[in-house]
Amino acid sequence: MISLDDVRSAATVIAPHVVRTPLLPYGPGWLKPESLQPIGAFKLRGALNALARLENRERGVVAYSSGNHAQAVAFAARLHGVPAAIVMPDNTPAVKIEATKALGAEVFIVGITERVERAEALVAERGAALIPPFDHPDVIAGQGTIGLEILEDLPDVGTVVVPMSGGGLISGVATAIKTLRQDVRVIGAEPALAADIADSLRAGELVHWDPDERARTVADALRDEPSELTWEHISKLVDDVITVTEDEILTAVADLARRARLVAEPSGAVAVAAQAKFGGGVAVVSGGNIDPELLSDVLTNS
Amino acid sequence: MISLDDVRSAATVIAPHVVRTPLLPYGPGWLKPESLQPIGAFKLRGALNALARLENRERGVVAYSSGNHAQAVAFAARLHGVPAAIVMPDNTPAVKIEATKALGAEVFIVGITERVERAEALVAERGAALIPPFDHPDVIAGQGTIGLEILEDLPDVGTVVVPMSGGGLISGVATAIKTLRQDVRVIGAEPALAADIADSLRAGELVHWDPDERARTVADALRDEPSELTWEHISKLVDDVITVTEDEILTAVADLARRARLVAEPSGAVAVAAQAKFGGGVAVVSGGNIDPELLSDVLTNS
Numbered sequence: 377m378i379s380l381d382d383v384r385s386a387a388t389v390i391a392p393h394v395v396r397t398p399l400l401p402y403g404p405g406w407l408k409p410e411s412l413q414p415i416g417a418f419k420l421r422g423a424l425n426a427l428a429r430l431e432n433r434e435r436g437v438v439a440y441s442s443g444n445h446a447q448a449v450a451f452a453a454r455l456h457g458v459p460a461a462i463v464m465p466d467n468t469p470a471v472k473i474e475a476t477k478a479l480g481a482e483v484f485i486v487g488i489t490e491r492v493e494r495a496e497a498l499v500a501e502r503g504a505a506l507i508p509p510f511d512h513p514d515v516i517a518g519q520g521t522i523g524l525e526i527l528e529d530l531p532d533v534g535t536v537v538v539p540m541s542g543g544g545l546i547s548g549v550a551t552a553i554k555t556l557r558q559d560v561r562v563i564g565a566e567p568a569l570a571a572d573i574a575d576s577l578r579a580g581e582l583v584h585w586d587p588d589e590r591a592r593t594v595a596d597a598l599r600d601e602p603s604e605l606t607w608e609h610i611s612k613l614v615d616d617v618i619t620v621t622e623d624e625i626l627t628a629v630a631d632l633a634r635r636a637r638l639v640a641e642p643s644g645a646v647a648v649a650a651q652a653k654f655g656g657g658v659a660v661v662s663g664g665n666i667d668p669e670l671l672s673d674v675l676t677n678s
Numbered sequence: 679m680i681s682l683d684d685v686r687s688a689a690t691v692i693a694p695h696v697v698r699t700p701l702l703p704y705g706p707g708w709l710k711p712e713s714l715q716p717i718g719a720f721k722l723r724g725a726l727n728a729l730a731r732l733e734n735r736e737r738g739v740v741a742y743s744s745g746n747h748a749q750a751v752a753f754a755a756r757l758h759g760v761p762a763a764i765v766m767p768d769n770t771p772a773v774k775i776e777a778t779k780a781l782g783a784e785v786f787i788v789g790i791t792e793r794v795e796r797a798e799a800l801v802a803e804r805g806a807a808l809i810p811p812f813d814h815p816d817v818i819a820g821q822g823t824i825g826l827e828i829l830e831d832l833p834d835v836g837t838v839v840v841p842m843s844g845g846g847l848i849s850g851v852a853t854a855i856k857t858l859r860q861d862v863r864v865i866g867a868e869p870a871l872a873a874d875i876a877d878s879l880r881a882g883e884l885v886h887w888d889p890d891e892r893a894r895t896v897a898d899a900l901r902d903e904p905s906e907l908t909w910e911h912i913s914k915l916v917d918d919v920i921t922v923t924e925d926e927i928l929t930a931v932a933d934l935a936r937r938a939r940l941v942a943e944p945s946g947a948v949a950v951a952a953q954a955k956f957g958g959g960v961a962v963v964s965g966g967n968i969d970p971e972l973l974s975d976v977l978t979n980s
Binding site for chain 1 (some may be wrong): 716941
């Protein structure tokens with residue numbers, strides 16, 4: 377498991393390149409708007425930390441991702457002047473594919489079940505380094521810097537709500553918060569249509585959902601499942617899980633635009649949908665890369 | 679004219695109640711997203727400073743405003759536990775009227791030409807204090823805190839672009855910036871359909887446009903004209919003006935949602951539209967209270 381020192385060290389490495397997001401008052405609670413990062417998502421923190429610590433990066437980096445991690449690795453690679461090859465599943469929103477290309481990465485579109493295989497082939501062909509989306513200590517430590525910032529800005533915080541999928545974000549945030557303040561509750565948020573971690577915590581062991589089941593939710597960045605590494609953090613550090621419906625997710629997207637003036641993607645609004653049931657605390661708005669047509673539709677219908 | 683000390687003193691007074699907005703990278707420049715303030719606009723800064731310095735506020739406060747100042751005064755009054763009566767013109771977007779009521783203010787809707795008279799009548803009837811939207815040193819000093827924050831976060835800033843209407847925001851920001859750093863250019867941005875300050879600077883004296891002319895722009899918060907006090911600051915401190923078309927304003931609203939994940943109202947995007955012509959510097963995103971239907975429309979058509 378990663379340590380508080382890993383997170384503190386990551387904070388020093390990434391500080392010059394990330395936005396120090398403020399906490400925004402929101403009803404009885406607060407928002408941590410990671411949607412304001414240059415690539416529109418928290419993923420930049422983990423990718424920057426992992427890439428900065430790579431010893432052998434001159435042959436480039438490879439990543440597979442449904443979107444935000446792709447942009448994060450592309451951004452970090454451009455910053456360090458190394459080539460990036462990104463494998464994306466063919467159901468990725470167009471806005472995320474275009475944004476990744478605009479950051480200078482070479483993009484490979486494949487079927488969702490082929491993406492790991494294709495990424496590994498690229499690593500073998502090029503001698504490049506794979507930066508996984510969540511299953512890596514440096515990635516987790518980078519995401520954990522969000523937890524440090526929340527405690528700095530709101531020392532008397534009672535609850536932090538974090539979206540869960542592969543579990544990299546909540547593993548890092550929970551490490552930072554629970555090491556410094558055991559009394560703060562760390563709550564995971566999941567779409568009910570991809571609630572494998574809620575099931576796992578009830579069962580006391582990692583329960584697998586079929587990828588086709590997890591793919592049903594509109595929260596396209598929350599269709600992954602934990603690795604052994606992130607499951608270890610989650611099972612030891614997370615206090616509880618709140619699951620939310622598809623309607624609740626889209627209502628949260630609309631509410632964020634209307635009341636917080638934030639553009640959030642569905643995945644980025646899942647913790648806010650959970651916070652609405654809970655009535656307070658800090659919710660991490662994890663990303664803002666929504667297709668404009670969907671946002672437009674949500675604003676008139678939710 | 680106000681002084682740097684007035685702005686610094688305002689910063690101390692308002693710090694506990696405003697969001698310390700970060701600078702967000704945006705193309706070759708930066709954004710200062712005041713749309714993230716609790717009421718969705720920079721106006722909170724000036725209203726909080728003015729209300730905190732009122733000696734005789736127990737009988738309440740009165741304001742007239744096309745929207746964001748209304749919410750700012752309502753928020754500040756609630757914070758201090760005093761009643762607020764707000765006079766709003768009948769062409770104010772519904773979202774701003776509802777938000778003002780939700781903050782506990784008593785709202786009076788009148789024709790746009792009657793608003794000052796009605797506000798003065800309320801002051802006389804109730805013995806309440808009028809908080810003007812821009813024509814007051816404490817209001818200007820509060821808005822100027824944005825300039826201090828920009829210099830703190832980006833010491834090597836070259837240009838700051840600020841929307842202009844009544845001129846309170848740019849008067850405060852220019853006072854802070856030009857006193858500390860004469861080499862930083864302070865540029866005003868105006869809709870071409872309400873470009874009375876551009877005309878005034880060319881003429882070397884305050885030129886008046888008919889209110890009906892100024893009312894044509896979609897930037898509904900930029901339909902005012904300077905007072906003698908703000909004109910004195912503008913004429914002495916502002917380096918240049920960039921005017922933007924209605925199309926450029928709406929394109930900036932769409933770009934901010936897509937690329938910066940910010941919800942901006944048309945008035946709030948005017949400095950960003952000007953920045954796009956200019957290619958860098960810091961643009962103040964002054965507000966985010968847009969009717970959701972308009973945002974939805976802009977996202978699919980601009």
